[in-house]
Amino acid sequence: MSVARKLIEKRELISIFTLRELRTKYKRSVLGWTWSLINPLATALLYTLVFSLILKVEAPVGNPSDLKNYTVYLLCALLPFQFFNSTLTTSVDVLVSNGNLIKKAAFPRSIFVLSVVMAMTLTLVIELGVLAIILLVMGNFVLPWLPLVLVLVFIESIFVLGIALMASVWNVYFRDLKYLITIALQFMFYLTPVLYPITLVPKHSEIFGTDLPVRALYRLNPLVGMVESYRAVLYDLRFPSVGTMLYTIGWSVALLVVGFWVFGRNERRLAEEV
Amino acid sequence: MSIAISVDDVSKSYRKYDERNQSLKAAVLRGRRARYTEFAALSEVSLEIPAGSIFGLIGDNGSGKSTLLKCIAGILTPEKGRITVAGSMAALLELGAGFHPELSGRENVFLNAAILGMTRQETKLRFDEIVHFSGLEEFIDAPVRTYSSGMYVRLGFAVAVHTDPDILLLDEILAVGDEDFQRKCMEKISDVHGSGKTIVIVSHAISTVARLCENAVLLEHGCVSNRGPAQDVVDFYLSEAHEVVADEDNLGTRWGSGEARIEAVTICGDSTTPVNSIRSGAPITFRFACSSSTRVDHPVIGITISSIDGVQIGGVNLNATGPILKYLNGTASVELVIGDLPLVPGAYLLTATLVDQHLARTYDFRDKFLRFDVIPDSTGGDRSFETGPLSLGGNWRLVD
Numbered sequence: 001m002s003v004a005r006k007l008i009e010k011r012e013l014i015s016i017f018t019l020r021e022l023r024t025k026y027k028r029s030v031l032g033w034t035w036s037l038i039n040p041l042a043t044a045l046l047y048t049l050v051f052s053l054i055l056k057v058e059a060p061v062g063n064p065s066d067l068k069n070y071t072v073y074l075l076c077a078l079l080p081f082q083f084f085n086s087t088l089t090t091s092v093d094v095l096v097s098n099g100n101l102i103k104k105a106a107f108p109r110s111i112f113v114l115s116v117v118m119a120m121t122l123t124l125v126i127e128l129g130v131l132a133i134i135l136l137v138m139g140n141f142v143l144p145w146l147p148l149v150l151v152l153v154f155i156e157s158i159f160v161l162g163i164a165l166m167a168s169v170w171n172v173y174f175r176d177l178k179y180l181i182t183i184a185l186q187f188m189f190y191l192t193p194v195l196y197p198i199t200l201v202p203k204h205s206e207i208f209g210t211d212l213p214v215r216a217l218y219r220l221n222p223l224v225g226m227v228e229s230y231r232a233v234l235y236d237l238r239f240p241s242v243g244t245m246l247y248t249i250g251w252s253v254a255l256l257v258v259g260f261w262v263f264g265r266n267e268r269r270l271a272e273e274v
Numbered sequence: 275m276s277i278a279i280s281v282d283d284v285s286k287s288y289r290k291y292d293e294r295n296q297s298l299k300a301a302v303l304r305g306r307r308a309r310y311t312e313f314a315a316l317s318e319v320s321l322e323i324p325a326g327s328i329f330g331l332i333g334d335n336g337s338g339k340s341t342l343l344k345c346i347a348g349i350l351t352p353e354k355g356r357i358t359v360a361g362s363m364a365a366l367l368e369l370g371a372g373f374h375p376e377l378s379g380r381e382n383v384f385l386n387a388a389i390l391g392m393t394r395q396e397t398k399l400r401f402d403e404i405v406h407f408s409g410l411e412e413f414i415d416a417p418v419r420t421y422s423s424g425m426y427v428r429l430g431f432a433v434a435v436h437t438d439p440d441i442l443l444l445d446e447i448l449a450v451g452d453e454d455f456q457r458k459c460m461e462k463i464s465d466v467h468g469s470g471k472t473i474v475i476v477s478h479a480i481s482t483v484a485r486l487c488e489n490a491v492l493l494e495h496g497c498v499s500n501r502g503p504a505q506d507v508v509d510f511y512l513s514e515a516h517e518v519v520a521d522e523d524n525l526g527t528r529w530g531s532g533e534a535r536i537e538a539v540t541i542c543g544d545s546t547t548p549v550n551s552i553r554s555g556a557p558i559t560f561r562f563a564c565s566s567s568t569r570v571d572h573p574v575i576g577i578t579i580s581s582i583d584g585v586q587i588g589g590v591n592l593n594a595t596g597p598i599l600k601y602l603n604g605t606a607s608v609e610l611v612i613g614d615l616p617l618v619p620g621a622y623l624l625t626a627t628l629v630d631q632h633l634a635r636t637y638d639f640r641d642k643f644l645r646f647d648v649i650p651d652s653t654g655g656d657r658s659f660e661t662g663p664l665s666l667g668g669n670w671r672l673v674d
Binding site: 013016017020023024027036100103104105106107152172268270271272 | 288289344347348349350351365367368371372374376381384387388390393394461567669
């Protein structure tokens with residue numbers, strides 16, 4: 001718990017680093033912050049083209065919202081997934097790229113990771129805000145559900161923070177991790193129901209002569225429940241299943257604890273190793 | 275007298291990797307992380323730094339003085355021992371650490387101040403003072419990438435000295451900026467000291483340590499080899515031979531066309547035996563052994579003396595005396611005798627050159643290749659009446 005106290009003590013430093021992260025991201029580009037909105041929209045457009053128009057993936061009808069639109073269905077899961085993706089790829093490198101500062105100043109090193117996660121979380125909230133406007137325009141009265149969306153964002157941030165803490169500090173010792181993570185994230189993207197509804201994943205399938213409960217295995221991935229919860233709230237306008245929520249919360253808390261533990265164990269030699 | 279920093283039996287070692295191969299492949303193949311050997315940077319160092327004093331850490335490169343400072347700052351964690359610090363502390367190991375080139379000077383002041391432990395409110399209160407001290411009022415809203423390196427360092431120092439910690443740790447950052455700014459820095463440091471703060475300085479500039487510090491510790495190979503009043507420690511350091519000859523080839527660069535060469539320079543006092551250190555104000559002789567592969571007419575030997583931080587102090591060449599060396603064919607020995615060495619105690623570097631008559635063609639240029647030490651004259655240790663590298667001497671008298 002001394003970690004928590006130290007971080008609270010340094011809350012101003014955390015907020016300043018978060019601002020640095022946000023301010024410098026789009027410095028010297030003409031469109032600046034607009035990029036953070038153009039990017040997911042362009043991706044959504046591309047995926048709609050390929051998966052909805054060419055591969056004919058059908059978006060389910062929202063229950064009880066009655067909404068049926070592939071692009072919106074996609075965005076509800078794409079935004080949270082891209083948050084996971086970009087936070088992890090940025091933070092895996094954050095200790096190495098701030099090596100000089102680590103060698104010259106003393107403060108809890110987890111601040112670097114924490115500020116990346118916070119900056120990305122803020123970006124996600126803005127993106128979700130834009131999505132909420134799109135949903136309103138399409139007739140989904142999403143306003144009363146927004147507090148619950150923020151709760152989901154909070155849970156996902158904790159989830160990402162735990163993984164990011166481990167990844168960042170291991171990457172100092174094994175620089176290959178960065179590349180490994182990029183590949184792992186690609187697998188993750190297709191193994192999470194972002195582009196397609198989970199109903200397309202077979203319940204059972206015969207692999208190597210054994211009958212495997214494919215969908216149950218698929219569901220072990222905590223990101224599955226995560227994006228399903230976002231979709232339930234934003235697209236369907238209903239409460240996500242309690243079991244799923246508890247499963248993701250369990251993962252998040254466990255990863256957070258393990259993350260800080262791993263980070264703390266490896267923090268001591270950081271100034272020599274970066 | 276209360277203690278600001280207490281270092282108790284601290285040991286720190288680094289890992290020296292046999293192969294710097296931090297890849298997963300290497301780890302998998304070997305089953306573990308890369309192999310390494312431990313290298314002790316500090317072994318069982320104990321010392322106490324009294325509150326309100328200026329304390330110096332000196333030693334050769336690799337003696338562990340910077341490692342010790344980083345351990346005190348909390349950047350490195352020692353394997354063994356305890357470091358106790360009473361009060362708030364700011365470590366200035368690099369000016370402007372954490373400056374982001376794309377952010378404005380203003381934003382960077384807040385960023386850097388937060389890194390050094392100041393709250394936003396405190397920074398706001400001192401912001402004008404910081405900007406005024408740096409002299410960068412006009413540029414404060416421009417991105418830092420547009421700053422010159424001098425401006426960068428000035429802003430960094432301005433933030434640093436205004437953090438107002440109880441303990442200030444400084445590593446080799448006193449020799450920055452132009453003379454005017456250096457003077458401001460020195461004044462600010464004495465201000466900080468005057469207000470009862472503790473300052474710890476790590477420096478190569480021995481004369482600075484002797485002048486500023488009250489107490490000092492000399493580190494050698496990670497152990498404390500001498501401690502006490504700063505002047506005594508500095509004298510002890512300078513009286514020891516410091517691998518002067520061994521360093522000869524490592525110090526500066528050497529270039530030139532090579533027809534004629536300076537083979538060696540030896541330094542002698544009033545006798546003819548070579549020495550490493552010479553007393554301030556005593557006679558000094560530089561003996562040059564030169565050689566050439568072909569006949570070279572009217573070669574000109576020159577020397578330049580620089581302070582240990584590279585600032586030129588003075589130089590002279592053979593043309594001062596006239597054409598005593600008509601030509602060089604084979605080997606020759608030439609001496610330069612200076613009657614009373616006008617340098618204050620400290621470490622100095624010698625540059626020797628061999629050029630043609632018109633100073634146009636360089637046969638051999640040995641840049642800062644020899645280090646020699648000037649030790650206090652026989653009258654004793656107190657040199658607090660002198661500043662800078664040049665010993666002006668002179669006599670004061672009262673005019674009615």
